[in-house]
Amino acid sequence: MQPILLAFLLGLSQGMLHAVGPDHCAAMATLGTLGGGRRRAAIATAVRFALGHAAMLGGIAAVCILAGVGLSETFERWAEIFGGAVLVALAVAALIFPSSLGHGHPHLPGHTQEPHQHVHTVSTTAGALMAVSGVRSLLLALPPLLVGGSMSAAAWMYLPGFALGILIGMGVVGLIFAEGIARLNAQITLWVQRTVAVGSAALGLFWMGSRLMGE
Template sequence: MAPILLAFLLGLSQGLLHALGPDHCAAMATLGTLGGGRRRVAIMTALRFALGHAAMLGGIAAVCLVAGVGLSETFERWAEVFGGAVLVALAVTALLFPHSLDHGHPHLPGHDREPHEHVHTVSTAAGAFMAVSGVRSLLIALPPLLVGGSMSLSAWTYLPGFALGILIGMGAVGLLFAEGLSRANARLNLWIQRGVALGSGALGLFWIGSRLV
């Protein structure tokens, strides 16, 4: 198999695994509940999260590749603390302000009541912020860095594969979560939202505590 294709497929598989991390799933689930149980909104939220995540990861990794630099364990530890804080912030928002991202103004006849564009902005930003904690792992995994070829073409095929894997993985999670929400009634959705938010906040606190010990 050609090295370029191998690097792309390796990046794709690593991106899929990365997308299914517990912190990412918790964040996407929390954001998904803010869409009011709408299938299309939950899927778009997951995709926006994935786009922000992939763009931040790829951007920082590309800069490091060009500059030929790596990141320290200290950076990774504090980046993971930051990721945990993002989870806690999302959980608090979902618990205390469950409708803060919904429309707050009337619609004209014939227009659907969809959550505000803010939910997409927040999901993109959350995906980007949480990507910071995974940059060092991505750089370590990049085959070109392991052999010292920072400008190798394989590096640039690995990164698109990794980004595509993230989009597919997070999109699939969003689809499954949206399907579940669409089958539940409004009362059950409220309890699901609270449970997801509490779980996400607990995971974020655990994430922070485990990195500070």
């Protein structure tokens, strides 16, 4: 197998595994339930979250590699705490202001803003912010780029493969939640939204607490 293809496939598989991490699934579930079971909205939300996530991960990783800068365990711990805080903030917003995230502010006559533009914007931002906690792990997965100053084309193909894996993984997760929500009535959907938001907040708090206790 060609080294370029091997690096791409390795990145693809690792990206898909990264996408289905518990914090990412919690964020996708929180955002996905706000779409009311609309498959197109759920997929769009997942793709935007994944794009923000992959762009931030790849951007920071590329800068660190080109600059020859490494990231410490201390940075990773505080980055994970930050990621937990983002998940908590997202869950609280979805729990208290679901209409604002899902549909935006009341529209004036003639206002043509896309109904779900707000949740798309939030999903892109949340994806980018939550990516910070995974940068060090990504850098450690790229030894061909970090050892001896090697920067072969084959090694660099890991990054687009990783990004595509994130897109595929998060897209599948978003679609699964949309399919489940679509089969529920409005009242049950409301309770599912609240339950998912509370669960996501609990996971974020646990994530933060475990990292702080491990300091």
